[in-house]
Amino acid sequence: MARKRFDDSNCAVARTLNEVGDWWSLLIVLQAMYGTRRYVDFQKELGIARNILSDRLDRLVENEVLRKVDVGEHGSRFEYRLTDKGRDLFPIVIAMRQWSEKWNPCPEPGLDLRDRATGRPLRQLCVQDADGKPLTIREVQIADRNTENSPEV
């Protein structure tokens, strides 16, 4: 692939893609959010090749999205747990879920996310102003911090 990297990109979205933008990383994070913690379980749940899994786990640990915890009494038993940074990917994952459920609905039910306290489903994620008022993309001003511009979309 000789894939282009965006490590030093000025674009925040590109920098996010650089850390979790490949096919597997975000699915691993998702799986971790579902409660998976161990190497073999990730492997079984995702059906990912083992070397790829190793590579992705290492990179996620390196980027501090996961942390590798030694849970063996005498070593050699590990868990991969979400860090705060990793847990903060939750809105991204939820936004993706909701987008897919809206635009590419799947006949089979799949997973269900609810408020643990009340048992009610989640609200549709949306961009809001400081007061919580929903904003469409047209209501958001996109401006270069240096120059002035704000396109119509």
Add this chain to the structure above:
Amino acid sequence: MARKRFDDSNCAVARTLNEVGDWWSLLIVLQAMYGTRRYVDFQKELGIARNILSDRLDRLVENEVLRKVDVGEHGSRFEYRLTDKGRDLFPIVIAMRQWSEKWNPCPEPGLDLRDRATGRPLRQLCVQDADGKPLTIREVQIADRNTENSPEV
């Protein structure tokens, strides 16, 4: 790559990744949100190879994220515009921006997003219950719609 596809996956996140989960697609969508509409402009702004751009634009059109509009008086001049489905990717993109700004801040300023009406910055995107109360990942119950389970994360 012989990349694994997730077209028919039961996982909503995987299905989203299948449509916009590669390195370029989401950046193209982002660029479209910034106001770019024409092939050459995408190419110049993103620095993407032309055949890859063609391929991605085609796929995005095929998936109805963009639509190709003939704006030439006599044909052969096109614009790629976001559909409603494409515009609905806005929360995902914003969530990625905010994540990156929080965890991988960039020294240079970059773009600035504000409420066009009030000029105030956006609220941090978060998962909410039906009433709008913010929910952490621990407060969300993740259950298979068939069986019963809800892991601790």
Add this chain to the structure above:
DNA sequence: GAATCTGGTTTCGTGAAGCAACCTTATTTA
């Protein structure tokens, strides 16, 4: 002490991702 579990690493082959350069067709502008 043999088998098994866990968490990997190594090797190898394939194909797809990516880039660059050149070509085409049509339109617009100088």
Add this chain to the structure above:
DNA sequence: TAAATAAGGTTGCTTCACGAAACCAGATTC
């Protein structure tokens, strides 16, 4: 009319991402 621009298509090449399977080593279990 010549040139420049727009929107690609095509080819050729390189490299790396991915997958499969084998191998490995420490700990535990039988």
